[in-house]
Amino acid sequence: MSRKNTREAIVEMADRLFYEHGYEHSSFADIGDAVGISRGNFYYHFRTKDEILEAVIGRRLEQTAALLAQWNQESPAPRERIARFIEILITNQAKIMRHGCPVGTLCGELAKLDHPFLPMANQLFSLFRDWLSRQFVALGRADADVLAMHLLVRSQGVAVLANAFRDEAFVRREVRMACDWLDGELSREPVKIQASATSPTV
């Protein structure tokens, strides 16, 4: 390898292959061949497959945090920031139609495998959830987390169905509907959440 950092090259390729073909379906041979190294060399950098998965999730967590920080910088207004989240469905449309959402599909696969790194992968969702929630808080919403989760619901649902039906017009339409929903919500007065139960014993 002429690369300065083989380890980085492995993680980058594993990240891509895990997304495109799934974690379980991506073998050491697949990753090694794609990077251009032997399996033996592979094991010099990672002793187990779980180690690679951990590195990939760590990388995604870093990149997601960086993306959100970038959105914070580029869009001062919370309303615009939320819109950028919704629009990633358009920005990454081609990949989402082919492979689904990188976060949703990884968490789904690890849940099926009952994998110990599932909680770590779920932190990817939490990054978006908490960031969205902060934007709604900044807009004075008491039900910020409810709205944040609802936007996650819409984006995940669109990703799943975009992957199944591969219909660009559908994605654009749902993005428009989500933006309309956002406008509608933000034109209301802030609403207090009702307590979920009155009995203290439950």
Place this chain on the structure above:
Amino acid sequence: MSRKNTREAIVEMADRLFYEHGYEHSSFADIGDAVGISRGNFYYHFRTKDEILEAVIGRRLEQTAALLAQWNQESPAPRERIARFIEILITNQAKIMRHGCPVGTLCGELAKLDHPFLPMANQLFSLFRDWLSRQFVALGRADADVLAMHLLVRSQGVAVLANAFRDEAFVRREVRMACDWLDGELSREPVKIQASATSPTV
């Protein structure tokens, strides 16, 4: 096996294991052990793993069609029928929180594997889509398919996030929000869909 039909027992167990642990992660040994037959006997009934997958998808297609027919019988009003679709998120809540939506996770996995039976699995989505669309048509909506797809978006998004966060209150709340959305939609006048493009050359 004391069962009358071993083949049926295999398909039934494979259906369950594919749902709980994924298609690729469920081996012949797993299925055979769970049913209580040897691997040799297994191959008497199914020559390849794809054959079992085909049988499982076929079974799900039949059961889904039967479920929709049952809803048609039990609920004459389209509005109530649509509500029943939304409420499967509550009915199957425990399973969805553990393993996600059976349809969404199967289609997602087969998409990753680029599996030839992906189109067949996607028909599961189409069954719900078309059925929902017919209900909205019965309610006089010109944009019936748009509304049907939107309900699929919501249910798939809730399933993905219920699987990740395992939060019952979240599921109940989103179901309520979906019902509210439905009420809001059905209290409007029917809306014509705009043509997606004016140019006939595109």
Place this chain on the structure above:
DNA sequence: GTCTATATGTAGATAGAC
């Protein structure tokens, strides 16, 4: 129809030369 035994391929993982 069901079983045991076995063939064959491929996965993850290791040892040791260079």
Place this chain on the structure above:
DNA sequence: GTCTATCTACATATAGAC
């Protein structure tokens, strides 16, 4: 750091006895 050779485990799949 990188390679080749190798090991072990397990997956799909087959053959043939009962």
